[in-house]
Amino acid sequence: METAKISPKYQVVIPKKLRDALKLSPGQKVQMIMYDNRIEMIPLKKISEMKGFLKGIDTTVTREPDRV
Structure with missing residues (x-):
């Protein structure tokens, strides 16, 4: 686990x-x-960088009856 300190300007350095x-x-x-009770940071990526990130995903998931 990594830790970071909040500066007086409320800035945080990502380790x-x-x-x-x-x-x-x-x-x-x-x-x-x-x-x-926490903050989550999610890196944003360009849509062009997302190409192929779902390759190999299992799409045979059974849907709920009201979603078919």
Whole structure:
């Protein structure tokens, strides 16, 4: 688990280990969501970078009767 400190200007530095793992770059935007009692940061990506990310997904999921 990584930790970060909030600066007097309410800025947070994302630890290098996490930046590298998520391939974050300077200027990249992240969506911040409050979930229960925590903050989740989700890196935003261009739609062109999303091509093929669902490749191999199992689409044989049984739907609920009212959704068929």
